[in-house]
Amino acid sequence: QVQLVESGxxxxxxxxxxxxxxxxxxxxxxxxxxxxxxxxxxxxxxWVAQISRSGSTNYADSVKGRFTISRDNENNLVYLKxxxxxxxxxxxxxxxxxxxxxxxxxxxxxxxxx
Numbered sequence: 001q002v003q004l005v006e007s008g009x010x011x012x013x014x015x016x017x018x019x020x021x022x023x024x025x026x027x028x029x030x031x032x033x034x035x036x037x038x039x040x041x042x043x044x045x046x047w048v049a050q051i052s053r054s055g056s057t058n059y060a061d062s063v064k065g066r067f068t069i070s071r072d073n074e075n076n077l078v079y080l081k082x083x084x085x086x087x088x089x090x091x092x093x094x095x096x097x098x099x100x101x102x103x104x105x106x107x108x109x110x111x112x113x114x
Contacts, residue, residue: 001026002024002025002026002027002097002099003024003025003103003105004023004024004096004103005022005025005095005105006022006093006094006105006106006108007020007021007022007023008020008021009093009110009111010109010110011111012111013112013114014085014113015084016085016112017081017082017085018081018082018085018110019079019082020036020079020080020081020108020110021077021079022034022077022078022079022080022095024076024077024095024097027097027099029076030053030073031053032097032099033050033052033053033097033098034050034051034069034078034095034096034097035047035048035049035050035051035069035095036048036050036078036093036095036096037093037094037096038089038091038092038093038094038110039091039092039094040090040091040092045094048062048063048067048080049063049069049080051069051070051071051078055071057069062088063082063089066084066085067080067081067083068080068081068083069081078095080093082110085110085112087112087113088112089110089112090111090112090113091109091110092109093107093109094106094107
Protein backbone atom coordinates (compact mmCIF):
# COMPACT_ATOMS: atom_id res chain seq x y z
CA GLN A 1 0.00 0.00 0.00
CA VAL A 2 1.06 3.54 -0.64
CA GLN A 3 2.46 5.38 2.35
CA LEU A 4 3.69 8.95 2.58
CA VAL A 5 5.59 10.19 5.61
CA GLU A 6 6.46 13.85 6.03
CA SER A 7 9.22 15.22 8.20
CA GLY A 8 11.20 18.39 8.71
CA UNK A 9 8.62 20.68 10.20
CA UNK A 10 9.25 22.85 13.21
CA UNK A 11 9.33 26.35 14.62
CA UNK A 12 11.12 29.00 12.60
CA UNK A 13 11.33 32.78 12.77
CA UNK A 14 9.89 34.97 10.04
CA UNK A 15 12.33 35.14 7.16
CA UNK A 16 13.78 31.77 8.04
CA UNK A 17 13.95 28.57 6.05
CA UNK A 18 12.94 24.96 6.39
CA UNK A 19 13.14 21.92 4.19
CA UNK A 20 10.35 19.41 4.40
CA UNK A 21 10.77 15.84 3.24
CA UNK A 22 8.24 13.25 2.16
CA UNK A 23 9.27 9.62 2.03
CA UNK A 24 7.09 7.48 -0.22
CA UNK A 25 6.71 3.73 -0.24
CA UNK A 26 4.45 1.16 -1.86
CA UNK A 27 4.54 2.75 -5.28
CA UNK A 28 6.71 3.16 -8.32
CA UNK A 29 7.67 6.61 -7.16
CA UNK A 30 9.06 7.87 -10.44
CA UNK A 31 5.68 7.32 -12.10
CA UNK A 32 3.80 9.63 -9.76
CA UNK A 33 3.23 13.32 -9.71
CA UNK A 34 3.82 14.52 -6.16
CA UNK A 35 2.40 17.51 -4.40
CA UNK A 36 2.52 19.51 -1.22
CA UNK A 37 -0.55 20.95 0.46
CA UNK A 38 -1.02 22.81 3.69
CA UNK A 39 -3.81 23.46 6.12
CA UNK A 40 -3.92 26.20 8.71
CA UNK A 41 -6.30 26.02 11.68
CA UNK A 42 -9.82 26.87 10.62
CA UNK A 43 -8.83 26.99 6.96
CA UNK A 44 -9.32 24.67 4.03
CA UNK A 45 -6.46 22.59 2.86
CA UNK A 46 -4.75 24.40 0.02
CA TRP A 47 -2.42 23.31 -2.71
CA VAL A 48 1.15 24.60 -2.45
CA ALA A 49 3.30 22.94 -5.09
CA GLN A 50 3.58 19.96 -7.37
CA ILE A 51 6.25 18.19 -9.33
CA SER A 52 5.50 15.94 -12.27
CA ARG A 53 7.10 12.69 -13.34
CA SER A 54 9.24 14.66 -15.74
CA GLY A 55 10.29 17.11 -13.06
CA SER A 56 8.22 20.06 -14.14
CA THR A 57 6.98 22.16 -11.25
CA ASN A 58 4.08 24.41 -10.40
CA TYR A 59 3.49 26.64 -7.40
CA ALA A 60 0.69 28.48 -5.76
CA ASP A 61 1.01 32.23 -6.17
CA SER A 62 1.36 32.61 -2.42
CA VAL A 63 4.64 30.69 -2.37
CA LYS A 64 6.04 31.29 -5.84
CA GLY A 65 9.61 32.52 -5.67
CA ARG A 66 10.01 31.39 -2.07
CA PHE A 67 9.37 27.65 -2.12
CA THR A 68 11.00 24.98 -4.25
CA ILE A 69 9.70 21.47 -4.76
CA SER A 70 12.11 18.77 -5.86
CA ARG A 71 12.30 15.01 -5.98
CA ASP A 72 14.85 12.25 -5.59
CA ASN A 73 13.51 9.29 -7.52
CA GLU A 74 16.29 6.94 -6.47
CA ASN A 75 15.32 7.37 -2.83
CA ASN A 76 11.57 7.93 -3.20
CA LEU A 77 11.73 11.38 -1.70
CA VAL A 78 10.06 14.66 -2.45
CA TYR A 79 11.18 17.87 -0.81
CA LEU A 80 9.77 21.29 -0.20
CA LYS A 81 12.41 23.91 0.43
CA UNK A 82 10.82 26.94 2.03
CA UNK A 83 12.64 30.25 2.14
CA UNK A 84 11.51 33.63 3.33
CA UNK A 85 8.93 32.11 5.62
CA UNK A 86 6.07 34.27 6.81
CA UNK A 87 3.63 33.83 9.69
CA UNK A 88 0.89 33.10 7.17
CA UNK A 89 2.86 30.03 6.10
CA UNK A 90 2.07 28.48 9.46
CA UNK A 91 0.17 25.27 8.78
CA UNK A 92 0.32 21.53 8.76
CA UNK A 93 2.03 20.54 5.55
CA UNK A 94 0.94 17.38 3.76
CA UNK A 95 2.48 15.31 1.03
CA UNK A 96 0.06 14.07 -1.62
CA UNK A 97 -0.06 11.74 -4.58
CA UNK A 98 -2.75 9.94 -6.55
CA UNK A 99 -3.41 6.92 -8.69
CA UNK A 100 -7.01 5.70 -8.59
CA UNK A 101 -7.35 7.42 -5.23
CA UNK A 102 -5.67 10.21 -3.35
CA UNK A 103 -3.00 9.46 -0.78
CA UNK A 104 -1.98 11.78 2.03
CA UNK A 105 0.78 11.74 4.55
CA UNK A 106 0.13 12.40 8.21
CA UNK A 107 1.40 15.95 7.98
CA UNK A 108 4.18 17.92 9.59
CA UNK A 109 3.67 21.13 11.53
CA UNK A 110 5.36 24.31 10.37
CA UNK A 111 5.10 27.29 12.70
CA UNK A 112 6.51 30.64 11.66
CA UNK A 113 6.67 32.96 14.63
CA UNK A 114 9.03 35.25 16.47
